[in-house]
Amino acid sequence: MATRIEISGLTAYYGKFKAVADVNLTIEPKSVTAFIGPSGCGKSTVLRTLNRMHEVLPGARVEGKVLLDGEDLYGPGVDPVNVRRNVGMVFQRPNPFPTMSIYENVIAGLKLNGVRKKSLLDERVEESLKGANLWDEVKDRLNRPGAGLSGGQQQRLCIARAIAVEPQVLLMDEPCSALDPISTLAIEDLIQKLRSSYTIVIVTHNMQQASRVSETTAFFSLEKTGDPGRLVEYSTTSQIFSNPKEKRTEDYISGRFG
Amino acid sequence: MTTEPDSPADAGTRGTGSQTTPAATEPSVPAQPTAEKPDEVSTDVTPGEAVSEAVSESEAVSETAAASDSTASSDRTAASVSAAVRESVPVSETKGDLTPREISPEPGAKPKIGLADTLFKNLTRTAGIGLLVLIGLIALFLVLRAWDALSANEGNFFTTETWGANDTPPVFGVAALLFGTLLSAVIALAIAIPVAVGIALFITIYAPRRMASALGYVVDLLAAVPSVIYGLWGLLVLAPHFNGTQMWLNDYFGWIPLFDVGEGSVGRSVFLASVVLAIMVLPIIAALSREVFLQVPITHREAALALGATRWEMIRTAVIPYGKPGVISASMLGLGRAMGETIAVALVLPSTFNISWNILKPAGNTIAANVANGFGEANDIGRGALIASGLVLFVVTMVVNMIARAVIARRREFSGRAA
Ligand SMILES: Nc1ncnc2c1ncn2[C@@H]1O[C@H](COP(=O)(O)OP(=O)(O)OP(=O)(O)O)[C@@H](O)[C@H]1O
Ligand SMILES: [Mg+2]
Numbered sequence: 001m002a003t004r005i006e007i008s009g010l011t012a013y014y015g016k017f018k019a020v021a022d023v024n025l026t027i028e029p030k031s032v033t034a035f036i037g038p039s040g041c042g043k044s045t046v047l048r049t050l051n052r053m054h055e056v057l058p059g060a061r062v063e064g065k066v067l068l069d070g071e072d073l074y075g076p077g078v079d080p081v082n083v084r085r086n087v088g089m090v091f092q093r094p095n096p097f098p099t100m101s102i103y104e105n106v107i108a109g110l111k112l113n114g115v116r117k118k119s120l121l122d123e124r125v126e127e128s129l130k131g132a133n134l135w136d137e138v139k140d141r142l143n144r145p146g147a148g149l150s151g152g153q154q155q156r157l158c159i160a161r162a163i164a165v166e167p168q169v170l171l172m173d174e175p176c177s178a179l180d181p182i183s184t185l186a187i188e189d190l191i192q193k194l195r196s197s198y199t200i201v202i203v204t205h206n207m208q209q210a211s212r213v214s215e216t217t218a219f220f221s222l223e224k225t226g227d228p229g230r231l232v233e234y235s236t237t238s239q240i241f242s243n244p245k246e247k248r249t250e251d252y253i254s255g256r257f258g
Numbered sequence: 259m260t261t262e263p264d265s266p267a268d269a270g271t272r273g274t275g276s277q278t279t280p281a282a283t284e285p286s287v288p289a290q291p292t293a294e295k296p297d298e299v300s301t302d303v304t305p306g307e308a309v310s311e312a313v314s315e316s317e318a319v320s321e322t323a324a325a326s327d328s329t330a331s332s333d334r335t336a337a338s339v340s341a342a343v344r345e346s347v348p349v350s351e352t353k354g355d356l357t358p359r360e361i362s363p364e365p366g367a368k369p370k371i372g373l374a375d376t377l378f379k380n381l382t383r384t385a386g387i388g389l390l391v392l393i394g395l396i397a398l399f400l401v402l403r404a405w406d407a408l409s410a411n412e413g414n415f416f417t418t419e420t421w422g423a424n425d426t427p428p429v430f431g432v433a434a435l436l437f438g439t440l441l442s443a444v445i446a447l448a449i450a451i452p453v454a455v456g457i458a459l460f461i462t463i464y465a466p467r468r469m470a471s472a473l474g475y476v477v478d479l480l481a482a483v484p485s486v487i488y489g490l491w492g493l494l495v496l497a498p499h500f501n502g503t504q505m506w507l508n509d510y511f512g513w514i515p516l517f518d519v520g521e522g523s524v525g526r527s528v529f530l531a532s533v534v535l536a537i538m539v540l541p542i543i544a545a546l547s548r549e550v551f552l553q554v555p556i557t558h559r560e561a562a563l564a565l566g567a568t569r570w571e572m573i574r575t576a577v578i579p580y581g582k583p584g585v586i587s588a589s590m591l592g593l594g595r596a597m598g599e600t601i602a603v604a605l606v607l608p609s610t611f612n613i614s615w616n617i618l619k620p621a622g623n624t625i626a627a628n629v630a631n632g633f634g635e636a637n638d639i640g641r642g643a644l645i646a647s648g649l650v651l652f653v654v655t656m657v658v659n660m661i662a663r664a665v666i667a668r669r670r671e672f673s674g675r676a677a
Binding site for chain 1 (some may be wrong): 467555557558560561562563564565566567568571575576579580582669671672673
């Protein structure tokens, strides 16, 4: 189920503005990769090019290649809708559909795929919620509104919703930045659990989180405002944090750790 | 003012708060080395401090002032209160002139605000009570007039179809009028709602940005056109060209009783009036629906897209459910306008008094149109009768609105606004 992601010569624009330039990196299957770097360096932008969510914004476009198990996401005739069904995404702010119950939220993606059979849906809801470490907390109120959960629970609900369609890759853009430390730990535990079945890419501002959950880390940075962000260093997490090759990586990491 | 270092627990609870406060990227606050998550603490504490300092300074350290800041999100309010409490002691020591007690003797700002407050309170209270009394008097007057006419009525006001309110003895009833009102308004909405929602969706989601704003402007403009224009247009332009359409409906959909003219002919029908009404209420519903759809948070739309929804599926999963209460409210506004519409309908319909489900025949009337047509020549009883019919329209409108509210309220926790 997990998939290798090869990014080559990736450049992303917002209208005329070049947000990131010439990113090359390969993400191994069933690994957790962290994207770190200062604000505005293009972490979210790169992440969103991996499931073609970048082009949803008006004027936004992408150059270069993103290969998912050898197949170019940006090749001719590739339907972004199909890409997004294979590459799940969890956003910074928990965003369960407010008009739906917990149950309906989890099956939202399955319904889009045309799954209608009640028994199958029930099964997948339980599976996904267990997978997201949320089942015990909500199993008695599956028909209550998803927006009525706590922030951390909502985020886990969003993860359940994303994994319910059994994607190959799971993208997470600062999934814990709106959460308290306890919920953050719950999500980190969950990532540890999911790594055995998914290729996971996570954007985080939290160095300790990056070192806790990921085995490879990509450090992005930019020279000055207005310049495009670039990939500065990409290596194993232990190497990045203990023995970075680039001065800029070291500055960034040490500056943050004080 | 010096910033005390927060205890870890304090910082933790505030760290969960929203980041919507201004100045989130203020660079001057150093990262806190002991905190578990440096990024969150440094971005969130800054605005919290800024807000609480602003509050405690400008409001002269009154706890109630900070606490009554009900528009702020709850955690921010809590932060302001705790900050105000925490800082009230040092402030009163160092800047004693800021405490309320020491301001009051001199003719400063505090007493003046109190006076203005009392004045404003009394003014609004008087105005409110006065308005209620006035409305009550108007209602009383109308009911009394209507009562006179109703007690003189020889027919049954609710079942009689004819309107002989000026005859002696007067025989009249609202049955046919009420039927025509409801039928024409419902058909008008049945036409207008799908089209209006379609237009609103097109403007908010499909149209390129420049086209969207131009279209939005046009729709807003159309909503402001006076109804007599629509009526005249319906009478002079639409009616002569509409018989073909009506014949076509009769020919192909005659198996539906609504469209079966039988031996009769088509003409200035309830259907024609409904179409005019539909065109009239369409911009209102479209304009309001557009506003509602624009408010669907982009995060919900992206959530749907990221699950692999096409644009239409995204509309169905995220946009329409979120906007539904708003669209219902907009439709109720349209319904009210359609039921109450006077002049456009009076111009189009031939003012007959009979209940018929056949909407293509030249027949029909509505309560409002009947008032417009009949008020001039009516005698005392006749006017009372018209007023009575107007009260019926009022009650019906109110009932419909209450039903709509109940429908919206039933799904309140799923509306996305309750939480
Ligand atoms: N919708 C947009 N329209 C125009 N420019 C954008 C848009 N979103 C991001 N940008 C720009 O693209 C650049 C990269 O932004 P991006 O959001 O990828 O940064 P980031 O690394 O995720 O930052 P952060 O850590 O603050 O989330 C920034 O200069 C930003 O201003
Ligand atoms: Mg980002």
